[in-house]
Amino acid sequence: MEFELHPDLKPLEFLLGTWKGAGVGDYPTIEAFNFGQEVSFTHIGKPYLIYASRSWLIEQDGSVGRPLATETGYWRPQPDNQLEVTLAHPTGIVEIYVGNVAFNRIEMQTDVVARTQTAKEVTAGTRMYGLLPEKDGARDLGWVYEMAAMGEPLQVHLSAQLKKAG
Numbered sequence: 001m002e003f004e005l006h007p008d009l010k011p012l013e014f015l016l017g018t019w020k021g022a023g024v025g026d027y028p029t030i031e032a033f034n035f036g037q038e039v040s041f042t043h044i045g046k047p048y049l050i051y052a053s054r055s056w057l058i059e060q061d062g063s064v065g066r067p068l069a070t071e072t073g074y075w076r077p078q079p080d081n082q083l084e085v086t087l088a089h090p091t092g093i094v095e096i097y098v099g100n101v102a103f104n105r106i107e108m109q110t111d112v113v114a115r116t117q118t119a120k121e122v123t124a125g126t127r128m129y130g131l132l133p134e135k136d137g138a139r140d141l142g143w144v145y146e147m148a149a150m151g152e153p154l155q156v157h158l159s160a161q162l163k164k165a166g
């Protein structure tokens, strides 16, 4: 079903659709890795985006490996280019971000990270999403995730570059 875009979603319109690509991940407590990722942003005429991401390991030889992280949530634009994001993870973690949107670029940091009793110790995060300069007639979506976890200070866990796939 096609819905009319809610006017509040205008600053986030550039995210709409499906994006697919690859990235790199690292952290002091783990081995560095390559991953593939598919992200989708949809809407139902209401003033929020529905977000979903899934990812998978890319093996040393370039082949597709085991599934990695998945996350879902809602991106809620607010007045004055402010943004609220809720994200739920199957690892027992829920993140609430606050941030801002300007010129096809989003910056946000966690307001709250809640964890189930068995979840890994993640205490804070920041995310940046933005359209990259045009290349071959298209603009990719880049994103970077920094986290504070496992007693380590805030630092990059992931970065990826995704192409518009639909």
Ligand code: HEM
Binding pocket: 025, 027, 029, 030, 031, 033, 035, 037, 054, 055, 056, 068, 069, 070, 071, 089, 093, 095, 120, 121, 122, 147, 149, 150, 157, 158
């Ligand atoms: C595309 C998204 C993500 C990918 C591909 C990814 C991938 C990975 C991989 C491959 C590891 C190494 C351990 C393992 O093989 O499972 C790892 C560790 C970890 N990830 Fe992620 N991750 C993602 C997002 C996140 C997010 C959003 C969080 C927090 C909310 C997170 C928290 C952690 C933590 C805390 C560890 C370290 C665990 C340890 O040291 O025992 N990851 N991640």
